[in-house]
Amino acid sequence: MLTLAGLGLFDEKDVTLRGIEAAKAADKVYIELYTSVWHGKEKLEQLIGKDIEILGRSGMEQGSEKIVKEAKDKDVVVFVPGDPLIATTHTILIEEAKKLGIKLQIIHNASIISAVCETGLHVYKFGASATVPFREKTGGKLPESVYETLKKNKKNDLHTLLLLDIVPEGGMSATEAIQIMSSLEEKKGDGMFTDETEVVVYARAGSDEPLIAFGTLAEMKNRDFGEAPMVMIVPGRLHFTERGFLEKIGK
Amino acid sequence: MLTLAGLGLFDEKDVTLRGIEAAKAADKVYIELYTSVWHGKEKLEQLIGKDIEILGRSGMEQGSEKIVKEAKDKDVVVFVPGDPLIATTHTILIEEAKKLGIKLQIIHNASIISAVCETGLHVYKFGASATVPFREKTGGKLPESVYETLKKNKKNDLHTLLLLDIVPEGGMSATEAIQIMSSLEEKKGDGMFTDETEVVVYARAGSDEPLIAFGTLAEMKNRDFGEAPMVMIVPGRLHFTERGFLEKIGK
Numbered sequence: 200m201l202t203l204a205g206l207g208l209f210d211e212k213d214v215t216l217r218g219i220e221a222a223k224a225a226d227k228v229y230i231e232l233y234t235s236v237w238h239g240k241e242k243l244e245q246l247i248g249k250d251i252e253i254l255g256r257s258g259m260e261q262g263s264e265k266i267v268k269e270a271k272d273k274d275v276v277v278f279v280p281g282d283p284l285i286a287t288t289h290t291i292l293i294e295e296a297k298k299l300g301i302k303l304q305i306i307h308n309a310s311i312i313s314a315v316c317e318t319g320l321h322v323y324k325f326g327a328s329a330t331v332p333f334r335e336k337t338g339g340k341l342p343e344s345v346y347e348t349l350k351k352n353k354k355n356d357l358h359t360l361l362l363l364d365i366v367p368e369g370g371m372s373a374t375e376a377i378q379i380m381s382s383l384e385e386k387k388g389d390g391m392f393t394d395e396t397e398v399v400v401y402a403r404a405g406s407d408e409p410l411i412a413f414g415t416l417a418e419m420k421n422r423d424f425g426e427a428p429m430v431m432i433v434p435g436r437l438h439f440t441e442r443g444f445l446e447k448i449g450k
Numbered sequence: 451m452l453t454l455a456g457l458g459l460f461d462e463k464d465v466t467l468r469g470i471e472a473a474k475a476a477d478k479v480y481i482e483l484y485t486s487v488w489h490g491k492e493k494l495e496q497l498i499g500k501d502i503e504i505l506g507r508s509g510m511e512q513g514s515e516k517i518v519k520e521a522k523d524k525d526v527v528v529f530v531p532g533d534p535l536i537a538t539t540h541t542i543l544i545e546e547a548k549k550l551g552i553k554l555q556i557i558h559n560a561s562i563i564s565a566v567c568e569t570g571l572h573v574y575k576f577g578a579s580a581t582v583p584f585r586e587k588t589g590g591k592l593p594e595s596v597y598e599t600l601k602k603n604k605k606n607d608l609h610t611l612l613l614l615d616i617v618p619e620g621g622m623s624a625t626e627a628i629q630i631m632s633s634l635e636e637k638k639g640d641g642m643f644t645d646e647t648e649v650v651v652y653a654r655a656g657s658d659e660p661l662i663a664f665g666t667l668a669e670m671k672n673r674d675f676g677e678a679p680m681v682m683i684v685p686g687r688l689h690f691t692e693r694g695f696l697e698k699i700g701k
Contacts, residue, residue, distance in 0.1 A: 208558055212468035215458060215559075216497075219467070246467075282560055284567040290695055293570075297698050305568050307459055307656050308466075309533055312573060313561035316535040319544075322563060323579045327608055330574070355602055357578055405558050444541055447548050 201270035201296045203283040205308025206230075208405030211239030211246060218278070218306045222247040226273040229254050229266065234288065235280030236370045236428040243278070251278070259288055267295040282310035311430055314404045315360055318411050319444030320432060326357030331376045331431075332364045346383045349391050349433055356435040363430060370427030373400040377420050377431070392416065392433070399445065402429035413449030452521035452547045454534040456559025457481075459656030462490030462497060469529070469557045473498040477524040480505050480517065485539065486531030487621045487679040494529070502529070510539055518546040533561035562681055565655045566611055569662050570695030571683060577608030582627045582682075583615045597634045600642050600684055607686040614681060621678030624651040628671050628682070643667065643684070650696065653680035664700030 202221045207213025222228050228247065230240055231254045244251050254262065254277070269275050283289055283305055296303050316322050329345040345361070352359045361380075363371035377398075384392040394417040402410040402424050410424060434441070453472045458464025473479050479498065481491055482505045495502050505513065505528070520526050534540055534556055547554050567573050580596040596612070603610045612631075614622035628649075635643040645668040653661040653675050661675060685692070 205560065207466060212471065213466050213558070215464050215466050216470070217463035220463065282564040282567065284570075285564055285573050287572055287691070290570055290691075294695065294698060304658075305660070307464070307560035307565045307568075309456065309558035309560055310564035312564040313533040313536055314558045316533065317556050317558075319535075319541055321538055322536050323581070325579075326577055327606070328574045328576075351606055355578070355606075407555075409556070440538070440541075444545065447545060 200274050200302040200304060201267060201292065202274070202276045202304040202306060203289060203292060204276055204278050204306035205282045206237050206278050206280050207308040208281065208311065208314060209238065209403070211242040213309060213405055214243065215306060215308060218308070219246060221304070221306060222276045222278070224274060225276040227269060228252070228276045228278065230278040231259050232280065233367065234286040234365065236365060237280045260291065263291045263295050267292060267299060267301060270296065270301050271299065282308050282312070285310050285312065309405060311362070311404055312360070315401055315430065315432065317404065317409065318399050318401050318432065319448060320358055320399070320434060320441055321438065324358050324435065325360055326352030326355060326435070328360040328362060330362040330364060331371065331379055333366060333371060334379065336364065341379065341383050341386060343383065343387070346387050346391060350389060353391060353435055358435050359433045361431045361433065363427070370429070372427060373402070373424050373429050373431045374420070374422070377416065381416070381420070397434060399432040399434065399449070400424050400429060401432065402426070404428070411449050413445040451525050451553040451555060452518060452543065453525070453527045453555040453557060454540060454543060455527055455529050455557035456533045457488050457529050457531050458559040459532065459562065459565060460489060460654070462493040464560060464656055465494065466557060466559060469559065470497060472555070472557060473527045473529070475525060476527040478520060479503070479527045479529065481529040482510050483531065484618065485537040485616065487616060488531045511542065514542045514546050518543060518550060518552060521547065521552050522550065533559050533563070536561050536563065560656060562613070562655055563611070566652055566681065566683065568655065568660065569650050569652050569683065570699060571609055571650070571685060571692055572689065575609050575686065576611055577603035577606060577686070579611040579613060581613040581615060582622065582630055584617060584622060585630065587615065592630065592634050592637060594634065594638070596631070597638050597642060601640060604642060604686055609686050610684045612682045612684065614678070621680070623678060624653070624675050624680050624682045625671070625673070628667065632667070632671070648685060650683040650685065650700070651675050651680055652683065653677070655679070662700050664696040
């Protein structure tokens with residue numbers, strides 16, 4: 200059997216009882232940590248009483264066949280950050296397993312996609328989300344599709360969740376994301392991301408020290424939001440209860 | 451301190467270690483079960499070694515002040531289905547606690563909002579979501595805003611997640627939601643929900659027996675999808691990898 204188990208948002212305490220149980224019973228346990236910032240591999244190993252092998256991007260993408268074959272006559276658990284299958288790269292495992300007729304189990308967990316409601320923004324008012332990539336990854340090109348997504352959502356009065364990129368060295372800060380979005384605004388000029396635009400920064404979701412910051416870009420662009428992971432939301436039209444909540448809770 | 455802890459999708463095994471730990475250490479533990487279908491209160495009581503008091507809708511909405519005051523000099527945990535704060539009713543607790551200067555902790559967990567990616571649909575292609583209410587609740591009126599949301603999303607090639615209503619007697623089936631949506635189509639006539647429209651039904655997320663069903667309305671409208679909880683997705687334009695996944699995984 201192949202089990203894909205979510206790690207949740209922050210550390211080993213975010214794993215569910217179902218996830219711990221599956222890993223304890225497993226013959227082999229893998230962990231994928233390149234799609235998100237997550238802490239606690241060593242403590243998780245202590246909790247389940249066995250070693251966990253780290254899967255790099257190539258291990259997940261080129262090694263999927265090997266992992267799935269291993270699951271033919273062994274119980275294999277693959278831990279992934281957040282909720283499984285949010286990162287489309289994980290669907291490879293499911294398709295391979297289905298092809299070989301291997302039993303599958305998905306253990307869900309918290310994802311930033313829903314955790315973001317801690318900001319008081321209403322879940323049904325989020326439009327399509329987008330990821331802001333590091334400039335190094337796009338060869339210096341600006342991610343125009345992100346701006347287009349924002350524009351479409353704004354037109355429909357919807358919120359835009361901007362997920363921030365990650366590299367092995369760490370996650371993007373909201374400050375860097377603001378710079379990239381501001382460069383896009385300069386280029387496109389449709390007034391989607393100006394000094395008056397209000398944004399929400401939500402950092403370290405699920406940790407003991409989460410931060411919810413709310414303000415105009417002019418107020419936010421020089422702020423230090425601390426350590427990654429973080430996301431940025433560009434709200435559509437705010438309902439008065441959303442604004443009230445943000446003004447009370449946001450720091 | 452007031453802790454709002456997510457219960458996850460299905461039963462007590464979906465609770466995180468952080469949630470169990472908080473409840474074990476708490477002076478008082480409440481549970482809210484009216485916003486979702488969730489199983490396992492008794493087993494959760496065994497796990498944490500104490501009784502859990504059930505909060506009805508009135509207990510949550512009118513009793514919030516009492517709960518928050520109790521959290522002034524006691525550790526109070528309130529368990530809620532899925533990920534906290536997805537149901538806007540829970541934000542009342544946060545605002546009351548903030549007003550009284552009471553320390554707050556949010557323990558995130560799995561939500562249907564992200565679990566839905568188990569269907570292979572890409573998370574960034576979901577537009578705004580909507581809830582299909584029981585006809586009894588709307589005085590027989592059709593929920594036209596749901597149709598409007600669907601229309602906007604379709605125009606932007608985005609997927610629409612339809613959450614299905616719940617009453618104390620149980621959750622709505624996709625079959626009933628299809629009937630309501632079809633009546634809306636009859637009334638509005640914009641071709642958003644016809645016999646040729648493809649839909650995905652995702653039932654019993656997080657359980658040992660989840661169902662992912664994919665087909666046209668003509669194929670789906672007379673099917674029995676089993677027990678609630680379930681959701682229905684009306685996809686926008688499907689990426690070929692999404693279609694490939696659904697055709698392989700969907701039953």
